[in-house]
Amino acid sequence: MNFDYKVLLGLLAVFISLPGYVIYIRNTLSGKTKPQFYSWLIWAVLAGIGYSSQIVSNAGPGSWVTGVTVLGCGVIAVLALFKGDMHLSGVDKVLLGLSSIAVLLRVLTDNPLEALILAVGAALVGYVFTSKKAYSNPQQETVITYVLNSVKFFPSLFALSTVSKLTFIYPFSMLLANAWLAGLIIVRRKQLNAR
Numbered sequence: 688m689n690f691d692y693k694v695l696l697g698l699l700a701v702f703i704s705l706p707g708y709v710i711y712i713r714n715t716l717s718g719k720t721k722p723q724f725y726s727w728l729i730w731a732v733l734a735g736i737g738y739s740s741q742i743v744s745n746a747g748p749g750s751w752v753t754g755v756t757v758l759g760c761g762v763i764a765v766l767a768l769f770k771g772d773m774h775l776s777g778v779d780k781v782l783l784g785l786s787s788i789a790v791l792l793r794v795l796t797d798n799p800l801e802a803l804i805l806a807v808g809a810a811l812v813g814y815v816f817t818s819k820k821a822y823s824n825p826q827q828e829t830v831i832t833y834v835l836n837s838v839k840f841f842p843s844l845f846a847l848s849t850v851s852k853l854t855f856i857y858p859f860s861m862l863l864a865n866a867w868l869a870g871l872i873i874v875r876r877k878q879l880n881a882r
Contacts, residue, residue, distance in 0.1 A: 696846035697748025707835030708759035724767035729813035731760035736806035737857030747848025825875035837865035
């Protein structure tokens with residue numbers, strides 16, 4: 688029997704991601720975590736764009752974790768409607784507008800690489816929303832979810848059946864963005880506890 692190591696790495700990436708979403712959802716339901724609705728909505732939609740780019744580019748098992756990301760972010764976005772942060776400051780409105788423009792441009796463009804770059808840019812806008820909230824209220828975020836969301840993309844990069852800009856850009860940028868957010872939450876908690 689010939690076993691493809693990329694399948695194993697794709698499954699590993701999926702299994703790494705699941706506990707993070709389960710813990711985040713549990714903490715949201717208990718009121719410990721207050722997800723920023725607009726961030727999670729943006730991430731769900733844009734993970735869908737990243738996933739579709741990976742599928743049409745034959746990413747194979749490396750795309751599985753992105754599909755799970757679409758589902759996880761979507762569930763959390765729905766929960767955030769009832770248990771999360773819906774507040775929008777003036778800056779948040781500008782950021783939401785910019786991310787909406789990026790999604791619209793993604794839908795209208797014929798260039799898949801340009802569309803993917805726009806989608807990743809818009810996803811990073813979602814990280815700005817949550818970074819602002821995490822800076823002010825780091826205790827309202829579940830840091831392990833962001834740690835696992837960063838780690839999960841590492842094996843997925845090696846599970847890609849086809850490595851190209853279209854298959855690589857989304858998971859690599861999300862690995863970095865989640866690591867940034869996890870680091871921010873950890874640093875802010877330490878700063879606030881030191882007071």
